[in-house]
Amino acid sequence: MSEVFFFFAAIGAVAGAAGTVMLRDAFYSVLSLVCHLIFLAMLFLLLRAEFVAAAQVIVYAGAVMVLYVFVVGYVGGMEAGLTGPAGRGLRIVSVLFAFALFAELAIALIGTGVGALDTEGAPYKAGFGEPATVGRLFLTDYLVAFEVASLLLLVAAVGAVILARRRSGLADPREISVMEAMRTPIEFTIDLARSLSMRRPMDHLLTVQAEHVAIFEAIERGEPEEARSAMRRHVENSCHRVFEGPGMAGR
Numbered sequence: 001m002s003e004v005f006f007f008f009a010a011i012g013a014v015a016g017a018a019g020t021v022m023l024r025d026a027f028y029s030v031l032s033l034v035c036h037l038i039f040l041a042m043l044f045l046l047l048r049a050e051f052v053a054a055a056q057v058i059v060y061a062g063a064v065m066v067l068y069v070f071v072v073g074y075v076g077g078m079e080a081g082l083t084g085p086a087g088r089g090l091r092i093v094s095v096l097f098a099f100a101l102f103a104e105l106a107i108a109l110i111g112t113g114v115g116a117l118d119t120e121g122a123p124y125k126a127g128f129g130e131p132a133t134v135g136r137l138f139l140t141d142y143l144v145a146f147e148v149a150s151l152l153l154l155v156a157a158v159g160a161v162i163l164a165r166r167r168s169g170l171a172d173p174r175e176i177s178v179m180e181a182m183r184t185p186i187e188f189t190i191d192l193a194r195s196l197s198m199r200r201p202m203d204h205l206l207t208v209q210a211e212h213v214a215i216f217e218a219i220e221r222g223e224p225e226e227a228r229s230a231m232r233r234h235v236e237n238s239c240h241r242v243f244e245g246p247g248m249a250g251r
Contacts, residue, residue, distance in 0.1 A: 002046060012038075013036055013039035013040050016034075017036045018032075019035070020032045027072055030069055030072055037061040041056040049129030051130060051134060068157075211237065214230040
């Protein structure tokens with residue numbers, strides 16, 4: 001019975017992994033990864049690692065995959081596929097790397113698995129797969145690998161968001177940026193105020209400068225109310241000077 005369960009879980013894990021990299025829709029790719037993690041948990045159960053199997057389902061198939069679903073939802077517009085333009089050289093290099101990875105995994109499996117076919121496998125030890133044993137191994141023998149895996153997960157999530165921002169079509173073309181909409185009238189107002197100020201006598205320029213200095217000194221002293229009042233007086237006087245003439249300022 002255990003052999004049937006093993007082949008069922010192994011085929012499901014391989015199929016889920018293949019679907020993760022082969023499906024073009026990002027949402028279905030994430031679902032395939034969830035299935036892959038669940039079948040891996042079944043394989044951990046065969047190894048009598050109940051805690052690792054539960055963590056695989058709760059942490060990875062649950063919490064981490066929820067994060068990935070949010071990332072896919074944030075990216076949006078991925079129905080056309082994740083692949084982008086790739087040159088001939090990049091395709092050749094990717095095939096070579098895939099072949100090298102396959103050869104490495106094949107050598108590792110053949111070197112360790114074939115020699116154990118005629119045996120009963122590794123003996124079961126008391127405490128194997130328990131939280132205390134797993135925690136001790138994570139923080140001693142496999143500390144570097146554990147931290148590197150955590151860093152890779154973080155980099156993958158952040159990288160997905162960064163790549164999504166660089167993709168064209170993420171923002172609705174009908175949306176208008178407030179800054180872009182206000183840029184032209186603000187620049188026109190600044191140029192108009194500057195040109196009108198330069199045509200005034202020197203005492204007018206000194207008055208404007210004194211208002212600026214009052215605002216800056218209030219901010220430097222850490223007095224927000226005084227700075228707000230000085231800024232309000234400057235804006236009101238500027239409106240009077242621009243639209244009503246210099247004699248109306250400071251009423």
